[in-house]
Amino acid sequence: MTENDELSIKKKEAYQAGLAILILLAALTLGEYGIAAVGANIAIIFFAISLIKAFFIIRDYMHVGRLFRDQEDHS
Numbered sequence: 001m002t003e004n005d006e007l008s009i010k011k012k013e014a015y016q017a018g019l020a021i022l023i024l025l026a027a028l029t030l031g032e033y034g035i036a037a038v039g040a041n042i043a044i045i046f047f048a049i050s051l052i053k054a055f056f057i058i059r060d061y062m063h064v065g066r067l068f069r070d071q072e073d074h075s
Helices: 003-037 043-061 064-068
Strands: none
Touching: 003 043, 043 064
């Protein structure tokens, strides 16, 4: 397997992971809307969902994990 093939596979995996996270975030947002639409005004539920969404956004879209990797690790 060439380096180009490995890079292509990594890009495909990253794209699929990003798409999965996007779908998860959309589902959580729809869940928040559904909870609000039925009138359940329980702040702790909204806070918990917001924390979950923030975790995925920070981890997967802001790439904060890269800050804590060794300098030699380029993947």
